[in-house]
Amino acid sequence: MPQCAFHPGVETNVRxxxxxxxxxxxxxxxxxxxxxxxxxAAPAGGRPGGVKPRQYALAAVSGLGAGVVGGLAVGQxxxxxxxxxWLFMLLFGAAIGEATRRGSGGHRVPAIAAVAAVGATAGAVAGGFGLFGLVLAAAGAAFAVLQNRF
Ligand SMILES: [Zn+2]
Ligand SMILES: [Zn+2]
Known part of the structure; x- marks a missing residue:
């Protein structure tokens, strides 16, 4: 069973x-x-899935870290x-997207997708994927953040 995003250790299936x-x-x-x-649900700052600055930072660290390390590995x-x-590049992108989303605390919002795409792009550059791979990785990352199933 998945765990509550706010109370680690508490199992729940409700999202x-x-x-x-x-x-x-x-x-x-x-x-x-x-x-x-x-x-x-809070009326103040009630933007759906509001991401806190700290979560952006964690997402960026996760996405960039995993992106560069993963990009180098996949390049090898x-x-x-x-x-x-192209399959490696796409899967790489999806993995970076997932890592970024988890780093952010599980947000599925365009802003986190953008952060994931940046991380995947950095990884694609580090891994020498070329322009085609770069686009694939970035798209895979953004898609993985926004979709429930890749
Ligand atoms: Zn809870
Ligand atoms: Zn919520």
Whole structure:
């Protein structure tokens, strides 16, 4: 079972309808559209899935760190494995997107997708993916952040 995004160790299957993070009964706020976390239900700063500055920082660190390290690793792999390079690049992007989203605390918002795309782009440059791979990785990262299933 997934754990509550606000209370580590508390298992729950309910997600906030706005930011998609897992919430336990303590965090649930019933709204017309379903259960929301307290952050999303709060009228002040009620922008759906509002990301805190600290979460942006964590997302950037996760995305860039994983991007560069992963990009270098995938670049090495592609030196050896000569088939389907686009698949490696796309999967790389998706992995960076997931790492970035987790770093942010689980936000599925365009801003975090942009952060993920930057991390994946940096990794693609580090790994020498070329322009095509760069676009693939960035798109894969953004897609992975915004979609539930890649
Ligand atoms: Zn929420
Ligand atoms: Zn909770």
């Amino acid at each position: 906030c309808v706005s930011c998609d993070r897992h919430i336990c009964p303590k965090d649930m706020v019933a709204t017309a559209v379903g259960y929301k976390c307290r952050e999303c 792999v592609m030196q050896v494995v000569r088939f389907f390079p």
